[in-house]
Each structure stands twice: as C-alpha cells, then as structure tokens.
Amino acid sequence: MVSGGDDTPDKNPPGSSQSSGRTPDPSFSIPTELPTRLPTKLPTLPSRLPTELPTGFPTDLPSEFPSDLESLIPLAGDEVPYYMLRTGDCFNADTANPGQAAKRACGEPHDAEVVKVVELEGGYATDAALKNAAYALCRSPLEREAAEQPAGTVRGSLVQYPDTAGYRLGIDNVACSLAADLGSDTRKLTTPLT
Numbered sequence: 001m002v003s004g005g006d007d008t009p010d011k012n013p014p015g016s017s018q019s020s021g022r023t024p025d026p027s028f029s030i031p032t033e034l035p036t037r038l039p040t041k042l043p044t045l046p047s048r049l050p051t052e053l054p055t056g057f058p059t060d061l062p063s064e065f066p067s068d069l070e071s072l073i074p075l076a077g078d079e080v081p082y083y084m085l086r087t088g089d090c091f092n093a094d095t096a097n098p099g100q101a102a103k104r105a106c107g108e109p110h111d112a113e114v115v116k117v118v119e120l121e122g123g124y125a126t127d128a129a130l131k132n133a134a135y136a137l138c139r140s141p142l143e144r145e146a147a148e149q150p151a152g153t154v155r156g157s158l159v160q161y162p163d164t165a166g167y168r169l170g171i172d173n174v175a176c177s178l179a180a181d182l183g184s185d186t187r188k189l190t191t192p193l194t
Contacts, residue, residue, distance in 0.1 A: 078103045082160035083173040089114045090192065093158060093179070101160075101175075109188035112158050112179035116141040120161070120172045127163050134161035138176035146178055149193060154178040 079102045085091065090110040091101035104110035118137040124130045138159045146154055158179045162171040181187035 082175050083162065083171050085114045085117065085160075085175045085177075087114050087117055088192070090189070091177075098160065106192035107190070109190050110180075111188065112177040113189060113193050114175050114177045115145045115193070116176045118174045118176065120167065120174060124164060124167060130161055130164060130167060134159050134174040137174055141176050142178060145193060149178070153189070154193075155181055155187065 079100055082099055082101050085101055085103075088106075089101075090104045090106035090108075090113045092104055092111045094100055094102070106113060116138070118141075120130065120133055120137070122133070124133060138157070142157045142159075146157070156179045158175075158177040160175040160177070162173075178193060180189045
C-alpha cells in the first residue's frame with residue numbers, strides 16, 4: 001500500500017471522477033492561422049482498376065424502337081421533335097416528317113402554334129388507341145382556343161402524339177396545335193394566336 005504524506009484518504013483516487021454538480025461551459029476556439037504546408041503527394045488509384053474498355057456488349061437489347069427514330073433525336077438548327085414543343089411555340093410542320101417541327105418566331109409566317117401540351121396516361125396497345133386518346137385530350141383546348149380567334153385565322157388543327165413504341169420508351173407528350181393550311185404555301189399564320 002502506498003500513501004501520501006498524511007493518513008487522509010485521497011479525495012479523488014485514480015479512475016474515479018468527481019462532480020461538483022455544475023455543468024462545465026463549453027469553450028470554442030477557431031484557429032487563427034491556416035496551415036502553411038499543403039500535402040504534395042496525391043493519392044494513387046488502386047492497381048486493380050481496369051485499364052481497358054470492355055469489348056462484350058449485350059446483344060439482347062430491345063429491338064422495338066419507334067418507326068420514326070429520327071424524331072427521338074434533336075435535329076440541327078430550328079428543327080425539333082414535336083414532343084419538345086411547349087405551349088405558345090410557333091412552328092412549320094413537314095407533312096413528310098410528322099414527328100418533326102421547325103420552330104419559327106410567332107411574328108413571322110408559320111404553319112401552326114401549340115395551344116396546349118398534355119401527357120398521355122395509361123396503357124395503350126395500338127397506335128389507333130394512342131391516336132384516339134391524344135385527340136380526346138386535345139379536343140376541348142383546341143375548340144376553346146379556336147373559338148377565340150378572329151374569323152378565318154385558323155383553318156385546322158394538328159395533334160402530334162407518339163406511336164406505341166415511343167410511348168413504351170416514355171414519350172408521353174401530345175402537342176395540340178391550331179394551324180393554317182398545312183402542307184400549303186398559300187396560307188400561313190403571321191401573328192401569335194389571341
């Protein structure tokens with residue numbers, strides 16, 4: 001047994017703690033100096049990482065792509081796939097490429113203006129079912145907007161929708177547009193719809 005200079009027991013023997021009933025106040029300090037030396041050695045990558053690209057690609061990719069695959073890829077210049085059009089966009093339509101639209105300023109001659117963009121919901125097994133659903137979604141907005149136009153301004157409507165393969169890929173936008181004479185160079189819209 002070891003003891004101190006007197007025979008009184010140690011008030012705080014090793015391994016014990018004493019509490020005065022008072023909670024210590026935390027103190028915060030912010031370093032006043034920034035380190036002057038930065039590390040110069042960068043970490044190295046593990047040696048087991050591949051150094052070449054894989055050569056075997058899957059061969060069981062889905063073979064069902066939209067019949068108008070070019071409509072999925074944005075084109076050069078002012079041409080875009082119809083599903084990228086927004087409400088109020090004015091455009092020229094190419095009857096040979098119904099999935100495409102050449103955007104135009106609404107103050108310049110153009111074929112059509114998008115009245116509303118709506119989304120298809122549900123399952124559709126055929127192109128005819130998609131067409132019927134798209135036309136049903138566009139009917140009211142097109143009729144309402146056409147009724148507000150000055151007489152003789154618009155002569156038709158254009159409803160652009162995906163085919164079944166495009167719909168399965170996630171293209172669900174339908175562009176509902178009012179148009180002048182589509183496919184004809186004689187009549188164009190020249191101002192935004194009112």
